[in-house]
Structures are given as structure tokens and as C-alpha cells.
Amino acid sequence: MENLVNTKTMCKVSSVLNRNNKDYGKKNMFDGTVDSCWNSDQGCPQYVRIKFGSAVNISRLELMFQGGFVGKECRVEAVSESGSAFLPITTIYPEDINRLQTFDVPVAHASELRLIFEQSTDFFGRVTIYQLRVMGERLGTCAEGEESDESDDDDLDE
Numbered sequence: 001m002e003n004l005v006n007t008k009t010m011c012k013v014s015s016v017l018n019r020n021n022k023d024y025g026k027k028n029m030f031d032g033t034v035d036s037c038w039n040s041d042q043g044c045p046q047y048v049r050i051k052f053g054s055a056v057n058i059s060r061l062e063l064m065f066q067g068g069f070v071g072k073e074c075r076v077e078a079v080s081e082s083g084s085a086f087l088p089i090t091t092i093y094p095e096d097i098n099r100l101q102t103f104d105v106p107v108a109h110a111s112e113l114r115l116i117f118e119q120s121t122d123f124f125g126r127v128t129i130y131q132l133r134v135m136g137e138r139l140g141t142c143a144e145g146e147e148s149d150e151s152d153d154d155d156l157d158e
Contacts, residue, residue, distance in 0.1 A: 001059055001135050001136060001137060002135070002136070002137065002138070003133045003134065003135060004052055004056050004058065004134045004135070004136050004137075004138065005030050005050060005132070005133065005134055008053050009030075009050060009051065009052055009053060010050070010051040010053065011026045011027075011030075011048065011049065011050050011051070012026075012047075012048075012049040013026045013038060013040065013046075013047065013048050013049070014040060014045070014046045014047045014048075015040045015041035015043070015046065016038070016039070016040065016041065017039040017040060017041050017126065018041070019041075023036075023039075024037065024038060024039035025038065026038050026048070028130075029048070029129045029130070029131060029132040030132065032131075034064065034130050034131065036130070037066065037128050037129060037130045038127075038128070038129050038132075039066075039069070039126065039127075039128045040117075040125075040126050040127045040128070041126065042122075042124035042125050042126050043124075043125045044117070044118060044119060044120060044125040045116050045117055045118050045119075046071065046116075046117045046120070046125065046126075046127045047114055047115060047116045047117065048114070048115045048129070048132065049112065049113070049114045049115075050112065050113045050114070050134065051111065051112045052110070052111060052112065052113075052138075054111075054138055054139065054140045055081035055109050055110070055111055055138075055139040055140050056109075056110055056111075056134075056136050056137065056138050056139060057106075057107070057108050057109065057110070057136045057137050057139060058078070058105060058106065058107040058110055058113065058134055058135070058136040059104070059105075059106060059135050059136045059137075060102055060103060060104050060105055060135045060136075061076070061092070061102070061103045061105050061115075061132070061133070061134060061135070062100055062101070062102050062103075062131065062132070062133040062135060063094060063100070063101050063103070063129060063131065063132055063133075064098070064099065064100045064101070064129065064130040064131040064132075065094060065096075065097075065098070065101075065127070065128060065129055065130070066098065066128035066129075066130065067096055067097055067098045067121075068096065068121055068122060069120065069121065069122045069126050069127055069128035070094050070095070070096045070097075070120065070121045070122075070127070071094060071115070071117025071118075071119070071120055071127045071129075072093060072094060072096065072117075072119050072120060072121050073091060073093060073117070073118040073119045074091065074092045074093070074094060074115050074116065074117050074118070075088065075091050075115070075116040075118060076088075076089040076090050076091065076092060076105055076107075076113070076114075076115060077089060077113070077114045077116065078107045078110040078112060078113050078114070079110065079111050079112040080109050080110060080111065081109045081110065081111045081139075082109075083111075086112070086114055089105060089107055090105060092105070096121045100131060107136075109139065113134060
């Protein structure tokens, strides 16, 4: 099992606190350190959308929030490799704590994943994530020369 998020993975988020992508941007969730984070702006819902670039089987999600800024109700949705619409998978309920939390979320043949935080433990609806790992296995890769329909600003390697 491997972390399915890498430098070729595309990601979109609902918002970034004060539009400060350097300090609070989406790439900070995936950099492997607990010193940086994605911090949303206020308002519910907030979301993280991940496009893998190839078909994957997802086994589990690993999330580390900032206590007090936890997405306490999280709807998990996925697009199958042959589909175009997000379908509901499950709803998870993270605890309001600072440690890494693991959720079994079996999804077969997915091309995209979306986490929608319907509610937050923060009064203003902000969500802060220090680490996000999507664990599973890759089933294939994009064909050589295939282009993504996402813009360059969605790339994690910005």
C-alpha cells in the first residue's frame, strides 16, 4: 500500500485563508511535515478534491487536523475511472484532536476523490489540515502524451 498523492496528483480546495497560498495553501497538506498546513477561509462547506491521473484502489484516508479547526462531518465522494460524476461513498466523523486519524474507506477503480467538510468545530467554519494521505494502490497510469483537463494551478508541485 502506498500514498496515492504525489507530485503528479492534481488538487483543488474550496478556499485558502486570506488567499495566502504560501503559508496555508493546499500543497502543505502533502509535504510530509507537521509544520505546515492547508487552512481554509471561513464558511461551510469546505472541500478538498484530488485527481489521481490514473485509476486507483483506495483503502484508507489518514488526516491530521488542528484541534479546534476540524471538519467534524466529512462526506467522501469518488469518481470511477469510467465515470464523470462524483458518487457518495461514506461519511466520516473525525475527532476534534491534533493527532493523525485513520479511516477505512474502500473505493475501487477511482480516478478522483472529494472530501466535503459539511461542518467544522470552528465557529467560523474554518478547517485546518496538517497531513492528508490517501492510501491504496495504483491500477494504471495516464497514456503517454495524455493531457489533463485541469489547469496548471491545480498541480501540487507549484
